[in-house]
Amino acid sequence: MSEDEELFDKLKKEIILLWLNNKTLSEFVKLPENLIYNKVPGNKIESVKILDDWDADGNSIKLIHKLIKKVSPYVNWRQTYEEKDIGKTFLDKFAYFELFGPNGHFLTKDMSLYVIFFDKETFYTWHNHEAEELYFVISGSAKFESKGNKSEILNKLKTRFHKNFQPHSLTTLKEKCLCFVVWRDKLDSEVKIVKDI
Ligand SMILES: [Fe+2]
Numbered sequence: 619m620s621e622d623e624e625l626f627d628k629l630k631k632e633i634i635l636l637w638l639n640n641k642t643l644s645e646f647v648k649l650p651e652n653l654i655y656n657k658v659p660g661n662k663i664e665s666v667k668i669l670d671d672w673d674a675d676g677n678s679i680k681l682i683h684k685l686i687k688k689v690s691p692y693v694n695w696r697q698t699y700e701e702k703d704i705g706k707t708f709l710d711k712f713a714y715f716e717l718f719g720p721n722g723h724f725l726t727k728d729m730s731l732y733v734i735f736f737d738k739e740t741f742y743t744w745h746n747h748e749a750e751e752l753y754f755v756i757s758g759s760a761k762f763e764s765k766g767n768k769s770e771i772l773n774k775l776k777t778r779f780h781k782n783f784q785p786h787s788l789t790t791l792k793e794k795c796l797c798f799v800v801w802r803d804k805l806d807s808e809v810k811i812v813k814d815i
Contacts, residue, residue, distance in 0.1 A: 669735050678796075698728050717803060718731040719732070730800070736790045751800065755795065755797050759771055765784055
């Protein structure tokens with residue numbers, strides 16, 4: 619096993635353990651038994667420096683935070699949004715990658731698991747998608763808002779569910795936020811910015 623595959627494998631094993639010990643995650647979606655390692659080329663994005671400079675602390679699931687940082691140089695980081703739609707300020711402050719999924723570092727057609735981070739004082743604008751979604755906070759905190767629900771500030775181990783097409787947004791305050799984003803259906807959903815809430 620190459621060094622990068624070994625790191626991805628450690629992260630995968632830690633997530634399997636997390637799923638075993640967390641009812642909200644395991645009831646949302648089962649982790650597929652055969653996640654097939656997929657050699658995807660790394661893609662570095664300027665904003666990933668925010669994660670590289672961020673050490674796990676008391677507000678972190680430390681081991682997972684550390685493992686994500688370790689795989690970071692090999693990750694196919696993405697932003698998807700274009701500057702004209704979301705603004706440069708936001709693109710300077712976030713990035714994500716698909717760890718498990720149809721195009722992930724481990725292949726599966728049964729679910730998607732993305733890793734996403736935001737710098738402090740960042741507003742991730744209102745958007746929606748057909749896929750049902752569960753956010754899970756690994757490190758730091760953020761304010762989660764979704765149409766029809768009370769907003770709440772969530773710390774590590776907390777989750778937030780979004781129904782299909784339910785508009786939602788996320789705002790970080792004085793802390794950064796590192797999360798898993800899990801989809802269990804409609805894995806090819808398009809994420810659309812929502813202007814009228
Ligand atoms: Fe979402």
